[in-house]
Amino acid sequence: MKTVRxxxxxxxxxxxxxxxxxxxxxxxxxTMYLYVNDDxxxxxxxxLQLSKEESIDDFCxxxxxxARNDTSRLxxxxxxxxxxxxxxxxxxxxxxxxxxxxxxxAATKMNTDLEEGIHGNNYYRRLRNLIQLDGQGKPRDxxxxxxxxxxxxxxxxxxxxxxxxxxxxKFGTEYIGYPRSQCLISDNERELLYDFFxxxxxxxxxxxxxxxxxxxxxxxxxxxxxxxxxxxxxxxLKNRESIINLVLFELEKWDGNISIxxxxxxxxxxxxxxxxxxxFLKVDIExxxxxxxxxxxxxxLEDIESEEINYKSLDGFEIMEGAIKRNVNFSNISSDxxxxxxxxxxxxxxxxxxxxxxxxxxDKGINGWIEREDIQLNQNHLILTNSSYKVENWLKLxxxxxxxxxxxxxPNPWSFYVFNPEESHPRNLEFIGREIIVxxxxxxxxxxxxxxxxxxxxxxEYPPLCIIECKxxxxxxxxxxxxxxxxxxxxxxxxxxxxxxxxxIYELSVNNKSNKCLLRNDYKNRLSFDxxxxxxxxxxxEKMTIAGTYIYEDLEQLPPLxxxxxxxxxxxxxxxxxxxxxxxxxxxxxxxxxxxxxxNIGLDLVHYNKGxxxxxxxxxxxxxxxxxxxxxxxxxxxxxxxxxxxxxLNAYKIRKGLSSLGFxxxxxxxxxxxxxxxxxxxxxxxxxxxxxxxxxxxxRTRSFLQDIKKQVPKNIEMxxxxxxxxxxxxxxxxxxxxxxNMDILGDFxxxxxxxxxxxxxxxxxxxxxxxxxxxxxVHSLQIREKPTFGGDWNVESWDTSFHKWxxxxxxxxxxxxxxxxxxxxxxxxxxxxxxxxxxxxxxxxFAARCKPPLSIFLYADYVLKVRKEYHLPELYERVLVxxxxxxxxxxxxxxxxxxxxxxxALVVSVRLGFDLNYLKRGL
Numbered sequence: 001m002k003t004v005r006x007x008x009x010x011x012x013x014x015x016x017x018x019x020x021x022x023x024x025x026x027x028x029x030x031t032m033y034l035y036v037n038d039d040x041x042x043x044x045x046x047x048l049q050l051s052k053e054e055s056i057d058d059f060c061x062x063x064x065x066x067a068r069n070d071t072s073r074l075x076x077x078x079x080x081x082x083x084x085x086x087x088x089x090x091x092x093x094x095x096x097x098x099x100x101x102x103x104x105x106a107a108t109k110m111n112t113d114l115e116e117g118i119h120g121n122n123y124y125r126r127l128r129n130l131i132q133l134d135g136q137g138k139p140r141d142x143x144x145x146x147x148x149x150x151x152x153x154x155x156x157x158x159x160x161x162x163x164x165x166x167x168x169x170k171f172g173t174e175y176i177g178y179p180r181s182q183c184l185i186s187d188n189e190r191e192l193l194y195d196f197f198x199x200x201x202x203x204x205x206x207x208x209x210x211x212x213x214x215x216x217x218x219x220x221x222x223x224x225x226x227x228x229x230x231x232x233x234x235x236x237l238k239n240r241e242s243i244i245n246l247v248l249f250e251l252e253k254w255d256g257n258i259s260i261x262x263x264x265x266x267x268x269x270x271x272x273x274x275x276x277x278x279x280f281l282k283v284d285i286e287x288x289x290x291x292x293x294x295x296x297x298x299x300x301l302e303d304i305e306s307e308e309i310n311y312k313s314l315d316g317f318e319i320m321e322g323a324i325k326r327n328v329n330f331s332n333i334s335s336d337x338x339x340x341x342x343x344x345x346x347x348x349x350x351x352x353x354x355x356x357x358x359x360x361x362x363d364k365g366i367n368g369w370i371e372r373e374d375i376q377l378n379q380n381h382l383i384l385t386n387s388s389y390k391v392e393n394w395l396k397l398x399x400x401x402x403x404x405x406x407x408x409x410x411p412n413p414w415s416f417y418v419f420n421p422e423e424s425h426p427r428n429l430e431f432i433g434r435e436i437i438v439x440x441x442x443x444x445x446x447x448x449x450x451x452x453x454x455x456x457x458x459x460x461e462y463p464p465l466c467i468i469e470c471k472x473x474x475x476x477x478x479x480x481x482x483x484x485x486x487x488x489x490x491x492x493x494x495x496x497x498x499x500x501x502x503x504x505i506y507e508l509s510v511n512n513k514s515n516k517c518l519l520r521n522d523y524k525n526r527l528s529f530d531x532x533x534x535x536x537x538x539x540x541x542e543k544m545t546i547a548g549t550y551i552y553e554d555l556e557q558l559p560p561l562x563x564x565x566x567x568x569x570x571x572x573x574x575x576x577x578x579x580x581x582x583x584x585x586x587x588x589x590x591x592x593x594x595x596x597x598x599x600n601i602g603l604d605l606v607h608y609n610k611g612x613x614x615x616x617x618x619x620x621x622x623x624x625x626x627x628x629x630x631x632x633x634x635x636x637x638x639x640x641x642x643x644x645x646x647x648x649l650n651a652y653k654i655r656k657g658l659s660s661l662g663f664x665x666x667x668x669x670x671x672x673x674x675x676x677x678x679x680x681x682x683x684x685x686x687x688x689x690x691x692x693x694x695x696x697x698x699x700r701t702r703s704f705l706q707d708i709k710k711q712v713p714k715n716i717e718m719x720x721x722x723x724x725x726x727x728x729x730x731x732x733x734x735x736x737x738x739x740x741n742m743d744i745l746g747d748f749x750x751x752x753x754x755x756x757x758x759x760x761x762x763x764x765x766x767x768x769x770x771x772x773x774x775x776x777x778v779h780s781l782q783i784r785e786k787p788t789f790g791g792d793w794n795v796e797s798w799d800t801s802f803h804k805w806x807x808x809x810x811x812x813x814x815x816x817x818x819x820x821x822x823x824x825x826x827x828x829x830x831x832x833x834x835x836x837x838x839x840x841x842x843x844x845x846f847a848a849r850c851k852p853p854l855s856i857f858l859y860a861d862y863v864l865k866v867r868k869e870y871h872l873p874e875l876y877e878r879v880l881v882x883x884x885x886x887x888x889x890x891x892x893x894x895x896x897x898x899x900x901x902x903x904x905a906l907v908v909s910v911r912l913g914f915d916l917n918y919l920k921r922g923l
Contacts, residue, residue: 011062011098017044018101019093027164031249034166034182036101037108060130063102071133072140074099079144086151094155096148103145103179106130110180123176142175149178167249169242181242192228193250196220201454203531204256210244215518217247218505219456222516279350280371281333282325283358283382285407293407293416295333297326297350298370324348330411334386355385357436363444363469374437380420388415395419398426444469445508445515451622451640453520459622460503460519462640463495470510477509486510495519523625525704527681529755545770546875548662548680549697549763549882550755558769562903574911575776581910584918589861589902591688591762598691598735601862601899603885605719605733610706612722613730615641616654620729623664624699628678631669653727659874660881662697663729668838673823684734684749684756685763685882688901692736692745694756695885705732708752715739716748723886731885764879764904771875773911778827778845781835786826793818798843800850803869813846815839840871848913857909858894860919864905865894876908 021044022034038056045055067074082096106127124137133139149168156163169181200216202208208216221229232243282298285291300323317324333352340347359381361370369382385391388404395402395417402419410416425438447456450464458464468476469490475482476493483498493508500506500519507516532547545552559573567585571578598605613621619641626633638654639647655675658664662685666675682704684694712718715738721731736745746758757766772780789795797811798804805815817823826834827842837845847854847870856867864880866872868890872880880897881887883904888895909916 009061009065011066014059014062015098018097023163029161030164031167031245032164034104036104063098064131071131075144076141082148082151090155094152102130104182107179108183146178167245197254204254214244215505219518277348279348281356283369290408292409295328297328299324299348330414354387358382377421377423383417385415386413443511443513445513447517453625456516457518460521461618463519466493466495466508468510474510479507522703523701525699525701527679527699529681532681548683549685550683551757551766553770555766561765561769562907572907572910574773587902591901592690596690598689598693601689603721605721608718608720616727617729621701624679624701630676631674634677657728657887660877660887662878682754684754688762688883692742694734696732711752728887764882768879768907774845774913783829783833783835786834789816798846800847813842844870853914855917857914858917858919859905862899864897864900868893868895
């Protein structure tokens with residue numbers, strides 16, 4: 001109902017409007033705050049037909065009128081009316097909300113006003129201004145407001161959460177603590193919270209436990225110097241709990257904006273977050289007698305692969321391992337420099353200065369002198385300046401011994417000076433036009449390696465190395481307890497060796513330096529189809545309709561997979577065209593064969609117990625937590641877990657397995673062996689057997705699996721198989737062993753938010769209906785003339801007789817590769833026209849075009865063998881793997897797929913252009 005505005009100031013109208021805003025269905029059974037600021041009063045004033053300028057004044061005058069214009073008795077009268085209302089049964093809404101609201105409004109205005117001579121902590125001055133009360137200090141009977149807050153809370157409790165539950169506590173002095181607790185986070189700090197939500201990787205409406213939020217706040221506010229940080233790290237448990245509850249409250253309301261005044265939302269910023277980097281000056285000295293100096297701009301880039309960027313795109317920067325470098329001259333460092341790459345979400349800047357302070361970069365793993373923002377005692381420093389007179393005066397002022405160094409290519413007016421402050425603290429630290437800090441000791445604590453989730457957070461099983469730089473014989477503390485004494489200036493500590501057994505935040509400190517890391521293994525699965533966007537398919541040049549083992553297409557609109565015509569004929573539809581094929585009448589391998597239940601399809605099933613995870617399962621959990629990344633992140637994780645030996649080969653095998661199982665989507669970069677990856681949200685694939693049975697695919701964590709196990713009803717079992725291949729994750733199955741009812745199993749999957757396609761058929765059958773033929777894939781590629789390749793490219797062609805690459809350009813499928821690892825492949829349509837084709841797809845197509853087609857498919861009941869040299873298209877591979885829930889095994893010259901119904905084997909071979917050859921029965 002629209003509020004009707006009277007012509008005179010009306011306290012009851014304001015009081016009811018405030019009550020309607022705070023005590024409604026939105027806050028039912030939830031923690032709430034009576035947060036009142038100018039914006040809220042102006043917004044409510046608009047409902048009362050007041051202008052923005054009138055609202056604050058009208059509200060304050062209405063509160064004054066509540067005291068019958070005797071403002072000195074405002075709080076006494078409010079208490080009398082409020083107490084009487086409560087004792088008489090608390091009928092209706094509280095009559096004193098307007099009075100409490102003005103006390104909170106005063107708290108929001110607690111900032112310093114130099115012109116008025118008001119300190120930021122002067123709450124009472126702000127309150128008196130609002131209610132037009134002369135005098136100083138606490139107004140008469142203001143302490144009775146504390147009792148009104150208690151009455152309000154009792155009223156909410158009496159109504160069993162119908163009007164929410166206020167989180168009130170005494171923040172600050174005794175009398176103003178309650179109103180201040182309602183605006184514990186100011187508008188500026190609220191923007192800080194939005195940044196915190198973004199920093200943590202939270203999404204709007206996402207749930208997080210209070211413990212996990214506390215850990216993230218601890219890392220985020222650590223080393224920050226603001227009011228929220230100081231309050232959070234006070235040794236008062238109640239204060240910390242209050243902040244956590246308030247942040248949880250703000251998270252529930254957060255709509256994805258990262259700024260109070262900005263329209264930029266989570267949706268935009270989450271996808272297009274820009275990484276900003278500061279470039280610094282690097283000086284290299286070469287030569288002995290005739291010394292020269294080389295200048296460069298240097299930047300360290302995190303999580304960026306060298307293959308993602310090139311010399312041209314980075315404006316002349318040389319790409320190095322984890323860094324970029326651009327050679328410059330003296331004139332370049334006299335002006336600011338900036339560039340931005342939108343596609344890579346990178347921007348970098350260099351700030352010019354008249355005087356640069358540099359020091360050896362060895363502590364950062366960089367050879368040469370690099371620009372610094374601090375002076376370290378007992379360390380050599382290099383000054384590069386175009387104001388030599390000013391610098392020499394500063395060196396003399398501090399009585400520093402220094403030496404001017406000259407180089408053969410050094411232009412005027414630039415000069416170089418080397419000095420060592422030794423133990424003498426410098427004076428006039430703004431000598432180069434900005435503040436310089438002094439480091440008494442070269443103490444530093446940093447973390448490196450491990451399975452890093454984000455910021456200072458790691459997966460507990462693979463924590464980082466802690467690198468400590470300090471004086472010899474310094475004592476290292478872990479959470480304020482001594483753990484070791486260092487014998488060298490730089491030491492590496494493996495956190496696994498210092499008795500860390502439980503997840504949590506750990507603080508390492510030495511002398512005056514400290515750093516924190518969070519180790520966890522209790523991650524929830526945050527992957528959801530609500531946030532998952534379909535990717536472009538590289539092979540099909542169209543939008544993919546399958547994610548993992550979940551199909552988006554309307555399956556009922558697709559033609560039947562196969563129709564049998566008697567005992568020895570069948571019709572198969574491929575790319576919309578029907579084909580009549582021969583059928584082996586001696587093969588009997590239907591998908592739901594009677595008597596062939598889950599115990600008889602060849603799986604070694606055991607009960608799932610926490611702790612049977614292997615290295616590959618830890619890797620997949622890590623990928624699930626990270627959700628997406630580039631090839632560098634993937635390789636580093638493989639190397640961290642499985643070691644450096646053969647890590648490229650291991651990465652290849654793991655990638656193939658995770659893709660085949662429908663766990664991870666890999667998108668290859670053109671002319672590269674690198675892939676971007678993202679983990680697919682959880683879904684389920686129906687297994688072809690007599691028993692209702694699915695296998696789980698997509699992202700998962702240990703907590704996620706434990707939660708499922710706890711929710712499994714009595715008639716359903718959760719089983720697992722442990723593959724013999726150490727690079728293949730555990731396979732999880734959910735089976736209805738009692739009711740034998742797929743509908744009951746489907747209801748359970750829906751209850752735990754697992755996507756699946758339920759119908760008359762199984763997943764492999766449904767997926768195969770959606771796929772184009774091999775010819776259709778190749779014919780969608782663009783025909784072109786083959787480009788000319790220089791002498792730095794090696795050429796090989798595929799020999800179908802020996803199933804291997806042969807040096808030279810002898811056959812229709814050719815592969816070109818250069819020394820930088822770039823690779824491309826072409827298939828000749830005729831003597832002048834070619835299609836650029838993915839290597840494995842080209843091999844398969846070439847084999848199918850042979851006359852007669854090569855014999856690479858062999859079949860017996862439920863067993864399909866494919867020659868190991870030929871890899872099927874990704875989704876065809878998923879069709880076969882989803883029949884069994886495990887990757888194929890390698891036996892001799894063949895990959896062996898199990899539990900494959902005859903329908904699937906027949907259609908796969910036909911659509912890929914091959915005959916299906918048959919093994920002797922029983923093999």
